[in-house]
Amino acid sequence: MRSNLIFVFLGVTDAVNAIFNKITHQLFHHKTWKGYWEPIIQLFLPAWRDSYYRAKVVAFKSLRADVVQLTLSPEKKWPIHKAGQHIALTVEVDGKLITRIFTIACGTTTRKSQGVIRLIIKVKDDGALTPFLGNFSKGKWVNISPPMGSFSLPHGKSVLMIAGGSGITPFLAMLEDYQANKKGSLEDKQSIHLIYYAKPHEHLLVEELTEFANHNESFSFQLLSRMHDGDIEPYLAQHGTSHWMVCGPFELYQQVAQTAKLINVPVDSEHFVAFPHLTDNTNSPKQQLIVKHNKTTLTVSNTETLLTQLQKADVPVSYGCGMGICHQCQCIKKSGVVRDVRTGELSDSAEQLIQLCVSQAATDLELQA
Ligand code: FES
Structure with missing residues (x-):
């Protein structure tokens, strides 16, 4: 009441x-x-x-010593997602809100029929959020963003899915909906092959993949590990007529993208898993610059991100993913020039929104949160 x-x-x-x-x-x-x-x-x-949207943890399962599966029941007004999309998950840890991005590892079918979504999360001992997620229990409430991203299964084309490690999650979601939709459309001749790279014996949810393959003649998969099978290039050549989709570490993405370019094959990637490692180092000579952030003035280096340096100086700033996706660290640059650490590009000196986690100072700056 x-x-x-x-x-x-x-x-x-x-x-x-x-x-x-x-x-x-x-x-x-x-x-x-x-x-x-x-x-x-x-x-x-x-x-x-x-x-923010709210979601309740309704189930928690350990899939491996370092991988957990969370089942969340989002509040009713949360929009229905598309298979392949991701969310920002926000949890309060020691009084601070920490946000990380995760792919939704189930299709629309599960959400519509059971009202839940699942996340499969690799727990990193030194992570800010994931060690805490390892101790989650049923009944806890968390915050989630609306579903985001446009990584989705194209219709009517043969597809080669390429996954690395926990990058299998969007493909599990797509396969679930592919199977559910196929029941209603027998004419769909789309075929899907999955190449899944992981360390030996660390492939996730192989039983689900086996079940998909058992129920769909047009789906097949192979489990590979670099240690036993080498790099991916030789496995790609025979799929030159398919549409390629890749989700995994940046090195895997790079190899796939290079081969795709050589043989002129379209390739989609899930950007946050296939995201280059952000580096705080640049080739520019080290410089000390002045940054005014609201009422605080501090000296910063041009070789570290603004977010890192504001945090080191205990300046209160909002942030989430730390990789340029969630926009929670966004603030207004009133003056000065910043460098985007992802591309190396310099901004102009006009007023504009910047993301602190992917920006380095290139000149003195004035920022307004
Ligand atoms: S913290 Fe997510 S975009 Fe900067």
């Missing part, structure tokens, strides 16, 4: 929202009125946060 009242309270119209926000901003210097009431609302709706 109380939580129903809270939902009514939160469901005011946009116009009322705007008026309340203005009053709250003037009186309490808070961006939104809902944000101001957040601690109270959370007494009734755990993990409620303005502009």
Whole structure:
């Protein structure tokens, strides 16, 4: 009953929202009125946060010593995802919100029939979030973003899926929906082959792949490891007429992309797994520069990201993925030039939005959060 009242309270119209926000901003210097009431609302709706969706952990399973499977039940208004999309998962750890990006490892079919989604997560001992996820239990509430990304199975084409390690997850989602949709369309002649690279005996969810293959004559897969089978190039040549999709470590993506270019084959990639390692080092000579961030002034180096240096200086900044995807670290650059660590490109000196986690100072800067 109380939580129903809270939902009514939160469901005011946009116009009322705007008026309340203005009053709250003037009186309490808070961006939104809902944000101001957040601690109270959370007494009734755990993990409620303005502009976030909530999801409840309904099952937790350890797939391997370092891999866990989380089943989440998102709140009803969360949009239906497409197989292959990812989400930002936000969890409060020691009073700080930590966000990481994960692919949804199930298709739309599971979400529609059971109301849940699953994530398969590799636990890294030195990670900020994943060691904590390893201790998750049923009933915990977390925050999730809307589904994001456009990595999806093309229709009517033969497809070669190439996965590395935990990069198998979007393909599991696509195969689930492929199988469900195929039941209704017997004419679809699409064939799919999967090449799955992992360390020996570390391929994930092989039983699911076997089941897909048993139920679909047009799906086949091979499990490879670099140690026993070498690099991927020789396995690609026979699939020159297929559409290639790759999700895995950057080195794997690079090998696939080079071969695809040579033989002129289209290739899609899941960007956050196939993302180049961000490097804090540049070839530029080291320089010390001045950054004004709101009311704080600090000296920074041109060879580390702004996010790293603001964190080292204990300047409070929002951040999430740390790799240029979630935009949580976005702030306004009022003046100065930054370098994008992914591409090496320099910005101009005009006012613009930048992402702190992928930007280095190239000149003195003025930033506004
Ligand atoms: S922290 Fe996600 S984009 Fe910077």
